[in-house]
Amino acid sequence: MLPGVLRCARPAFTSLALNRPLAHFRPHMDPDSSRPVERAITTKLTAALKPDHLEVHNESHMHAVPPGSESHFRVLVVSSQFDGLPLIKRHRLVNEALKEELSGCVHALSIQAKTPEQWGSNPTLAKSPPCMGGSRGDHTVQEKLKAGRE
């Protein structure tokens, strides 16, 4: 019964993330030379938090930025390093690991930081709220995106 519950509990979005790459989901087909920011985020979070489970989702396509941007991310980190820590301290650990990206081209970072026990009892990826277009015409976002591309 448990695997069935897990299947129902995980939204389709999560299984898409596990089946990379998908032609309609990503603008670039070669996973090695593209998505440098996504790879950096994955590498740094893995090194800093030794996660049992890690998901890094580029959600830039959901926001008012050009296609192929790496500006808006959602990360799900499951790590025993979060044991006993309040949410704010967990998020600060993630922010610290990604300090360079956050002062560079990453404009928004959604974080889910769970302990292995919490993930086991509720293995769901949260969904981001719909964009309200704040990045459109936001010159700081344009500058960050330019910096990311150089």
Next chain:
Amino acid sequence: MNTIIRSTARCLRAGAAAVYLPVRAGARVWSASPPRRLLCAAADLQKDLGAMVKKDKVVVFMKGTPAQPMCGFSNAVVQILRMHGVDQYAAYNVLDDGELREGVKVFSNWPTIPQVYFSGEFVGGCDILLQMHQNGDLVEELKKLGIHSALLNAEKESK
């Protein structure tokens, strides 16, 4: 208020102008015109932020206003607070002031907007507020502020 008057006087001497604009519906906006400030203004802003986050029980730095949020994450914070019946709070629109936008990130040591403060203490961003709302912690934290969550009334009525 005194710090705002002092920094306004300093800015007027420097040739720029800082304007305190009240916005209806319990939300206040702090805004500044052209970004020609002295270096000391950055330190003043940090001091001002220290006062701003303590002046009201609930303080939100967001994109847009509670009446018209300009970002999905900021809107989520506004909606969550509204669900709990929290409509009177100080909301500062960082899109109006680039220095406030960067200054609050330094002040909170937090890289993104929105940012929520309860009684001068940094609570977190949209993700944390949402999780607190989902696990019941938000009702408890509001109680500590002397705010009775509207969701408690809804629970009572359904029993």
